[in-house]
Amino acid sequence: MKLATLKNGRPDGQLVVVSTDMTRFVSAGRIAPSLQAALDDWAALVPQLNALADQLEAGAIAGQVFDPSMALAPLPRAYQWIDGSGYLSHLERVRSLKGSKDEQLQSTRPLLYQGGSDSLSAPISPILATDPDLAVDFEAEVAVIIGAVPMSATREQAAAAIRLVTVCNDVSLRRLVLDDLQNGFGFFHAKPATAFAPMVCTPDSLGGAWRDNRLHLPVRVEVNGTLFGQPNAGTDMHFDFADLIVEAARTRSLGAGTIIGGGTVSNRHDESLPIKRDGIGFACIAEARTVEKLKFGRARTPFLKPDDVVRIGAMLDAQSVFGDIVQTVVIASPAGR
Amino acid sequence: MKLATLKNGRPDGQLVVVSTDMTRFVSAGRIAPSLQAALDDWAALVPQLNALADQLEAGAIAGQVFDPSMALAPLPRAYQWIDGSGYLSHLERVRSLKGSKDEQLQSTRPLLYQGGSDSLSAPISPILATDPDLAVDFEAEVAVIIGAVPMSATREQAAAAIRLVTVCNDVSLRRLVLDDLQNGFGFFHAKPATAFAPMVCTPDSLGGAWRDNRLHLPVRVEVNGTLFGQPNAGTDMHFDFADLIVEAARTRSLGAGTIIGGGTVSNRHDESLPIKRDGIGFACIAEARTVEKLKFGRARTPFLKPDDVVRIGAMLDAQSVFGDIVQTVVIASPAGR
Numbered sequence: 001m002k003l004a005t006l007k008n009g010r011p012d013g014q015l016v017v018v019s020t021d022m023t024r025f026v027s028a029g030r031i032a033p034s035l036q037a038a039l040d041d042w043a044a045l046v047p048q049l050n051a052l053a054d055q056l057e058a059g060a061i062a063g064q065v066f067d068p069s070m071a072l073a074p075l076p077r078a079y080q081w082i083d084g085s086g087y088l089s090h091l092e093r094v095r096s097l098k099g100s101k102d103e104q105l106q107s108t109r110p111l112l113y114q115g116g117s118d119s120l121s122a123p124i125s126p127i128l129a130t131d132p133d134l135a136v137d138f139e140a141e142v143a144v145i146i147g148a149v150p151m152s153a154t155r156e157q158a159a160a161a162i163r164l165v166t167v168c169n170d171v172s173l174r175r176l177v178l179d180d181l182q183n184g185f186g187f188f189h190a191k192p193a194t195a196f197a198p199m200v201c202t203p204d205s206l207g208g209a210w211r212d213n214r215l216h217l218p219v220r221v222e223v224n225g226t227l228f229g230q231p232n233a234g235t236d237m238h239f240d241f242a243d244l245i246v247e248a249a250r251t252r253s254l255g256a257g258t259i260i261g262g263g264t265v266s267n268r269h270d271e272s273l274p275i276k277r278d279g280i281g282f283a284c285i286a287e288a289r290t291v292e293k294l295k296f297g298r299a300r301t302p303f304l305k306p307d308d309v310v311r312i313g314a315m316l317d318a319q320s321v322f323g324d325i326v327q328t329v330v331i332a333s334p335a336g337r
Numbered sequence: 338m339k340l341a342t343l344k345n346g347r348p349d350g351q352l353v354v355v356s357t358d359m360t361r362f363v364s365a366g367r368i369a370p371s372l373q374a375a376l377d378d379w380a381a382l383v384p385q386l387n388a389l390a391d392q393l394e395a396g397a398i399a400g401q402v403f404d405p406s407m408a409l410a411p412l413p414r415a416y417q418w419i420d421g422s423g424y425l426s427h428l429e430r431v432r433s434l435k436g437s438k439d440e441q442l443q444s445t446r447p448l449l450y451q452g453g454s455d456s457l458s459a460p461i462s463p464i465l466a467t468d469p470d471l472a473v474d475f476e477a478e479v480a481v482i483i484g485a486v487p488m489s490a491t492r493e494q495a496a497a498a499i500r501l502v503t504v505c506n507d508v509s510l511r512r513l514v515l516d517d518l519q520n521g522f523g524f525f526h527a528k529p530a531t532a533f534a535p536m537v538c539t540p541d542s543l544g545g546a547w548r549d550n551r552l553h554l555p556v557r558v559e560v561n562g563t564l565f566g567q568p569n570a571g572t573d574m575h576f577d578f579a580d581l582i583v584e585a586a587r588t589r590s591l592g593a594g595t596i597i598g599g600g601t602v603s604n605r606h607d608e609s610l611p612i613k614r615d616g617i618g619f620a621c622i623a624e625a626r627t628v629e630k631l632k633f634g635r636a637r638t639p640f641l642k643p644d645d646v647v648r649i650g651a652m653l654d655a656q657s658v659f660g661d662i663v664q665t666v667v668i669a670s671p672a673g674r
Contacts, residue, residue: 011377011592011593040348077416078416079414079415079416079454079455079456080453080455111521111522112522112525113451113522113523113525114450114451114453114523114524114525115451116451116589117417117454118416118417118591118592118594118595119416119589119590119591129588130488130587134588151465151467151669152467152669173588176588181521184448184518184523185448185449185518185523186450186451186524186525187451187522187523188450188451188523188585189587189588192589193589250467250526251466251471251513251526251527252453252456252529253530254455254456255414255455255456256348257455258455332488332489
């Protein structure tokens with residue numbers, strides 16, 4: 001089952017069911033007004049949502065034309081957004097850039113940070129930055145939305161709580177990362193609103209692409225229409241989503257509708273640069289720059305400039321299975337001045 | 338106007354208006370089902386809420402008996418909880434304990450961290466810890482709930498967005514603070530659910546106690562019935578709530594219903610220990626321990642043990658104006674094992 005949240009003038013949008021081929025949708029408003037409402041009563045409501053999806057699929061309901069540009073983030077505001085670090089090669093490649101003073105890699109327990117979730121960006125929202133010199137970067141990630149998880153949950157409880165899967169863009173202002181981390185209180189100013197793909201899918205609807213608590217699909221990233229990377233999210237994911245949820249629940253319960261990011265998708269490789277047509281590449285600029293520094297003595301790939309466009313999607317059978325995130329960098333003038 | 342959220346079996350509870358003397362309440366369900374719903378349409382709904390409060394106050398509505406033990410956190414789950422550091426003496430006193438590697442105090446711009454907001458504790462919820470050796474501490478703070486704030490907001494916009502004021506207990510597991518901060522990604526495991534007082538008040542209802550974007554009231558803390566501290570939240574607050582909101586909005590907008598904490602209330606003083614009946618004392622154990630280490634060579638005040646009770650309230654005319662937070666430490670056995 002594919003779900004989306006469409007604009008309706010309200011903060012939480014309108015929950016809809018989308019056909020497998022992503023051409024049609026039907027409102028799920030009779031069942032649950034919003035995705036959060038569906039997650040709050042998932043066990044009771046998911047059979048009704050599945051039945052509606054079956055009717056749409058069979059043509060018993062004609063539905064309306066699905067236009068992904070009308071989609072908000074699946075949860076336009078969420079009660080929790082936790083970003084994990086499932087891929088060690090991402091950490092290895094960017095750690096020096098981030099100015100961390102602790103060089104020891106966390107390979108036994110995943111790192112997590114608490115992200116802002118009050119405003120999650122629609123798939124085609126601009127990346128708003130106050131200053132073109134903030135070193136705007138993208139981070140293409142897989143994310144899961146979960147049901148309630150008790151404190152000290154087991155791996156089994158964690159895996160069973162995974163309700164929905166999608167991709168997101170954890171926008172990062174690299175120039176502010178060092179300040180945030182040196183303050184010692186973690187990411188804050190360096191992480192403006194995260195953007196999400198227009199659709200979420202239940203794990204079962206992804207078939208073999210969802211297994212071992214990982215999404216085994218390439219996440220394709222283009223910058224200004226040129227391939228930047230297509231690392232496979234199922235490869236080199238050292239900590240799977242069950243690991244990340246267990247770690248997040250170490251000292252506290254997690255509410256229904258918590259979103260957990262798997263970290264920037266990153267595969268180990270030693271490709272030459274620039275990235276070839278069939279290459280793996282990178283899912284963020286910072287990694288490419290670190291590799292360039294090591295190979296050439298200096299970084300060549302610039303961070304995003306105003307008007308640059310980044311496109312992110314997870315590819316299944318030549319289809320972007322959650323729809324694409326397509327964001328343009330826009331310099332925002334301070335509000336009310 | 339005083340508002341509260343009462344238990345009704347749903348995650349967001351029932352919004353009610355409470356009489357000034359805190360003895361009676363009336364449901365505000367006709368106006369807004371939840372506090373978040375009221376905040377989403379504040380300008381349109383606050384006149385109706387005020388009118389209802391006036392009717393309750395005048396006795397035109399009898400209302401029901403208000404029992405603070407039926408209260409949830411005003412927002413039992415929120416889209417954002419940001420904790421700031423308004424009081425420099427708190428940072429000075431605890432910094433060495435927190436293991437920060439950056440010794441320079443942030444006196445020009447306030448520190449902020451992104452806290453978990455998916456599950457905010459009711460005023461009489463236990464403090465659940467997985468292990469008695471985690472060094473459980475309280476942090477008594479003033480918090481404000483705000484309307485939407487644009488990115489790069491001015492101080493005027495920030496101050497005008499303050500909708501409601503209350504107190505909270507930013508529960509801290511001191512044994513995990515060092516790990517969290519050394520990981521470089523900020524607080525996570527060291528900060529389980531924050532608890533809130535049973536009522537929130539509009540700034541105007543606090544009269545002269547709310548001025549200069551600060552709450553000028555003593556925040557009284559008792560541990561097992563003994564006074565631990567009563568620092569005045571309006572004294573030595575270097576960064577006021579407008580400063581904290583401006584800083585939080587540097588690179589992003591803030592959604593309606595964002596909660597901002599002012600940081601552990603902390604007054605500069607050089608009192609002898611233990612705290613006298615009319616003393617100022619401390620609003621967290623960590624500060625007391627640091628002062629003891631400097632005076633006596635070792636910390637004497639233990640962290641909270643199982644069954645210890647902490648009580649927190651802001652005092653106005655001998656009344657706890659938001660009602661009391663009363664939490665008992667309970668060791669939670671891992672769920673489902």
